[in-house]
Amino acid sequence: MSIEHFLDNSISSWMAGVGQHSDIVMSTRIRLARNLNGYRFPLAFTEDEAHKIDQSVSATLLDASDELDMQFSSIHIKDVSELSRQVLVEKHLISPKLANSPMTGSVLLSNDESVSVMVNEEDHIRIQCLFPGLQIQEAYAQADVLDRVLDKELPYAFDEQFGYLTSCPTNTGTGLRASVMMHLPALTMTKQMNRIVTIISRLGMVVRGIYGEGSEALGNVYQVSNQTTLGKSEEDILADLQSITEQIIQKEREARDALLKHSANTLEDRLYRSLGTLSFARIMATDEAARCLSDVRLGIDMGLIEDVDVSILNECMVFMQPGFLQKYAGTSLNTSERDMFRAKLLRERLQKEEKQKTKGEESE
Known part of the structure; x- marks a missing residue:
């Protein structure tokens, strides 16, 4: 191929x-x-x-x-x-x-x-x-x-x-690195991530950004992985990661429930504003696009936004990156050109999804 x-x-x-747990664990x-x-x-x-x-x-x-x-x-x-x-x-x-x-x-x-x-x-x-x-x-x-x-x-x-x-x-x-990529917006919004990262590091795990070592947690996406490969068996490493991941999932769910209970209107307003930005903005930097995609994904996972498929957001997280933008454009782009082209692609992708859903509903 x-x-x-x-x-x-x-x-x-x-x-x-x-x-x-795909509403929290992406991969x-x-x-x-x-x-x-x-x-x-x-x-x-x-x-x-x-x-x-x-x-x-x-x-x-x-x-x-x-x-x-x-x-x-x-x-x-x-x-x-x-x-x-x-x-x-x-x-x-x-x-x-x-x-x-x-x-x-x-x-x-x-x-x-x-x-x-x-x-x-x-x-x-x-x-x-x-x-x-x-x-x-x-x-x-x-x-x-x-x-x-x-x-x-x-x-x-x-x-x-x-x-x-x-x-x-x-x-x-063992030569083994096991990791999970997690979407943790509620823990980030409630300012619990720093404490969780500290606890995880004490347990022999490490938290990194979306592209691994040295990268930032773009769009509230974090990688949690084992730090120790010597002195532990593969089975123990995998079991430890499973246990820690399940605990983080539980904490994220609790944080989402708390946001709904104590600030539902403010949360829903933020999530729909982000959907509007993705749907209509003409210029979008990488960090803004990632934040908006994170908000919309959270809205979908919490049942607040129903008209967007979550797989579309995963796709958007990839093609909004500089390499993909220039691949699609067929030419090199400077920063301002990438920000405009990124906004254009995101608008078109969401509009395409909306048209496909409307067509499907009309044919039923």
Whole structure:
């Protein structure tokens, strides 16, 4: 499948707005870091080593398509434009690290984009599985199948005492990073997030923004993931994340109930004002668009706004990003041009949704 399939479609399977607790948990991600025995880590390897690793990993997965019942497309990072790389980052299919790597590297993507295997990122192999809603065990099971297929053909760098060896010591051990992407507007509005972040960090977890380490919580979207990979089993890491996630979900629900009980009119006014802004604004910066989309999503989840599909909002969160905007525009855009084009795309997408609903109602 050509790269255009992955670039032209802003919606991925993990954005479907389904799965357990999907009104709060947008997606679950499992990532396994692995390195091949006998090669230096990407921080120090040569271009020749990078090329050999890329060929070995890609060939193994492509040959195993029938065994995995999954078709992969291999995309060589050096063969795609800087803008295309940015779009792949915005869709969470590759990391900024891989997008900016000067060495030979690639990503193998499943057709539905739920599986992404990055080659020669920070480590030789990064297996990533993205599922909608809260599906920690399901996503891990998929990653484990891929891991076993690769391990059967390629010798991993493994130490009996330390576990899987990785470029960054914080990944050594299981090499497992499990995370959930959560929409937490009520906890943010009621100013509880700082306290929750502090508590979570004491429990060995970390809270980051929508694009992981170093990013901001755009649109009240946070990633909660394990911080420790050494000294704990995969089962314990997953169980801890499940438990903490369920507690945060409960706190978010309580905060939403409190907002409805004590300031329903003010809340509803804010949410509908945001819907109006998305529907009619002519200029929108990224942070304003994210805030408005967050408000409308909250309104949908609380049953206050009924005429918009939540999956449309997930799609909008992706295509409002700079890379996608310029991909759609077919040209480079400066900041002010992006703000105008972003507003235009958001208006058109919401109007398209409204027309489709009206047409469906008329045909009934």
